[in-house]
Amino acid sequence: MMRSLLSDCGSSATYGSEEHMVMKKGSWTEEEDSVLINYVNVYGEGHWNSIASIAGLKRTGKSCRLRWLNYLRPNVRRGNITLHEQLLILYLYFRWGNRWSKIAEELPGRTDNEIKNYWRTRVLKQAKQLKCDVNSKQFRDTMRLVWIPRLMEQIQASSSHGHSQTTMFSNTQTHTEPCVTIPTMFSVPTSDNISYNLMGGGCSFSSSLDSLEKGSISTPCILQQKNYSKVEEVEPSTDFGGADLWTDENICFLQQLLADD
DNA sequence: AAGGAGGTCAACCGCTGGATG
DNA sequence: CCATCCAGCGGTTGACCTCCT
Secondary structure, eight states, X not given: OHHHHHHHTTOOOOGGGGGGSOOOOSSOOHHHHHHHHHHHHHHOSSOHHHHHHHTTOOSOHHXXXXXXXXXXXXXXXXXXXXHHHHHHHHHHHHHHOSOHHHHHHTSTTOOHHHHHXXXXXXXXXXXXXXXXXXXXXXXXXXIIIIIHHHHHHHHHHHHTTTOOOEEEOOOTTTOOOOEEEOOOOOBOOOBTTBOOBSSOSSOOOOOOHHHHHHTOSOOOHHHHHOGGGOEEOOOOOOSGGGXXXXXXXHHHHHHHHHHHO
16 A cells, blocks of 8 residues: 555655655644645545655655644544543553553544653643652552542532533634533542442442452443544533642642552 | 743654564 | 565653743
């Protein structure tokens, strides 16, 4: 496919040929974005080196791929990460570790790069502030057993008072601004063999801590159904959708929890 | 107003594994 | 089976921005 694309376009470019061309680095210009979008629309995703070559972009295939996936691709969601997403990232990190692309699969529209940046700039920073290793059992248990359920209760309480969880999409191509609604139903194990189901909406989930550690648990409903990715035409909300888990109050609460341990 | 510190995030780097010839 | 190419991944960097002094 790769080679057929090249031959179709009469290009002799190969990966190695980049060495002989001065490749541009740094920020992308609007013109480059436009060229890349046009060529991806014609040839589809993939074959990035070929696209870079035939489009006349002095960029590596890697650079084109990254620019497309993290910025130009339709439905890329940008901006504040919602509380739900923050919780999901926490939960999924404890399940998958630093497999960012895997985590990103569960957050439609979010890129692995964005999630990775969030984790490193927010979560790691706060763990540092708590004088706690983010991978320590103490931190993980505190998060999993107390912190995540507590936050979900707060979200549920807020939701039941008329709040909604919405997140703005930003699409640099079309400038349309649809919203995605994320259901509040989300269950996680809170203690050995005890299921914790916030919404009680027909999806429960139970597991032992051991099985969670080993990653052998069944996927919680929010992950299985994936209906939260459904785009709905709802009014943008100014609620806590863009709020941060790591408020001073929450950090203080966590410090007490970790101190108690 | 200036500049230093810290935070954010787009982009790059190096590596790995799968595909292909 | 081997060599090469390339996509994809996680870690890292650096430009830019904001806030504070």
